[in-house]
Amino acid sequence: MRLLAALLTIVATATPAAAKAKAKPAANPKAKLPKRSAQSCLDALDALKVPWKPGEAKVGVDIPVEIDAPIGGITFKTWKKGKGLYVDCSLAYSLARSAKFFADEGVTTLFYSGTYERRNVRGTDHPSKHSYALAIDVHEFESDAFHYTVADDYEQGLGDEVDCIGSPLTAGGKTLRTIFCRLQRSELYKHILTPDYDADHWNHFHIEARPWSERTDLGDALSAQAAKTVQRGATTATGDSAAKARSAKPRSTQGSPKR
Numbered sequence: 001m002r003l004l005a006a007l008l009t010i011v012a013t014a015t016p017a018a019a020k021a022k023a024k025p026a027a028n029p030k031a032k033l034p035k036r037s038a039q040s041c042l043d044a045l046d047a048l049k050v051p052w053k054p055g056e057a058k059v060g061v062d063i064p065v066e067i068d069a070p071i072g073g074i075t076f077k078t079w080k081k082g083k084g085l086y087v088d089c090s091l092a093y094s095l096a097r098s099a100k101f102f103a104d105e106g107v108t109t110l111f112y113s114g115t116y117e118r119r120n121v122r123g124t125d126h127p128s129k130h131s132y133a134l135a136i137d138v139h140e141f142e143s144d145a146f147h148y149t150v151a152d153d154y155e156q157g158l159g160d161e162v163d164c165i166g167s168p169l170t171a172g173g174k175t176l177r178t179i180f181c182r183l184q185r186s187e188l189y190k191h192i193l194t195p196d197y198d199a200d201h202w203n204h205f206h207i208e209a210r211p212w213s214e215r216t217d218l219g220d221a222l223s224a225q226a227a228k229t230v231q232r233g234a235t236t237a238t239g240d241s242a243a244k245a246r247s248a249k250p251r252s253t254q255g256s257p258k259r
């Protein structure tokens with residue numbers, strides 16, 4: 001009888017625990033987040049008073065916008081004729097938020113070579129972020145008093161992890177390095193590549209934003225959720241980008257989507 005009572009006690013205490021385990025499955029780190037809407041990016045541009053208009057729909061570009069007036073007091077000029085700044089909204093948002101970094105150095109105008117171009121990163125088979133209009137190549141920085149070029153004025157090898165700016169020898173070197181450090185530390189961008197990165201970037205800054213739907217710097221609930229996922233899935237980042245590159249390939253061979 002005592003044995004039966006003991007068995008019954010074990011069964012009675014074990015059952016709720018088992019039921020609890022069934023009712024609460026382990027969190028799936030690969031669970032997909034709800035996608036942040038394109039409209040929320042356009043609303044963010046409005047809030048920052050960015051003079052945008054809808055950009056032409058092009059293959060690879062999620063939220064195309066065109067801007068042909070200064071952003072935060074900074075004019076964007078290109079050597080290509082008759083075009084406004086054509087970028088994904090996510091990059092436009094970052095440029096608007098970081099316009100102050102240029103303005104604080106006295107810069108009024110940036111000269112860039114390109115934003116959108118369907119191509120792979122040189123020497124690889126994965127698409128450059130220019131294929132999504134998420135990157136801009138900036139070559140020259142102008143104010144009323146100076147006209148600095150990355151080719152002539154950027155001083156390589158400056159700074160370290162503690163002191164990003166280091167000890168530039170020239171005023172141009174200091175200006176360009178200060179702008180780089182502020183862009184780099186802002187978390188508004190995925191990459192800022194300079195002549196320090198490789199020989200392909202000898203004459204420009206490659207300034208690249210994350211897709212709007214993947215951003216974790218926006219201070220909203222979705223960003224907080226995404227940041228947790230990024231932490232949990234940190235080791236799978238390479239696999240994710242490889243998967244993205246694979247999934248992007250068929251689009252370029254099938255031509256433009258119908259819209």
Ligand SMILES: [Zn+2]
Binds near residue numbers: 205
């Ligand atoms: Zn680039």
